Amino acid sequence: MKRFLVLILAITILSCRGNDDDNNNNCRFLLNVNVNYTANLSLPQFLDLQSVQNPVPVPGEGNGGLIIMRTIGDNFVAWDRADPSHAQQSCSIMTLQGTQVTCNCDDENQYDLNTGLPLTQGLSCGLKAYRVEQSGNLLFISN
Secondary structure, eight states, rough: OOOHHHHHHHHHHHOOOOGGGGGGGGGGGOOOOOOOEEEETSSSGGGGGTTTOOOOOETTTTTTOOOEEETTTTEEEESSSSSSOOOOOGBBBOOOEETTEEOSSTTTTEEETOOOOOTTTOOOOOOEEEEEEEEETTTEEEE
16 A cells, blocks of 8 residues: 555656746746736726736836736736747737737747737747736736
């Protein structure tokens, strides 16, 4: 019985290791900068967040600014606007196109804002996510 428990524990530990983006050579471009931002949903610049799937850019936070969006089910997501699969350059700050973002560099990487997953084939990095907590009309975004 003791060997069985040790075997189960070893299998669990090995299966939980997963694929860590920090160790993935394709996901090394974004820095782990401190983000501590409050969005007041009553302010005019955040009025689009009152309905679903209307992303709002916030410059000056994270690596390349933030993108905040209300998803279906009344949840909020916040992503870094810099392309995680591209070296930091002025062109790696992505452009909003509906519920997608596109890198402005030659590679034109695309990502889905609902999931953060890449839409461009061959990319293994998703968008850098930030924690979003809501209290009334305030969103607290942090990492």
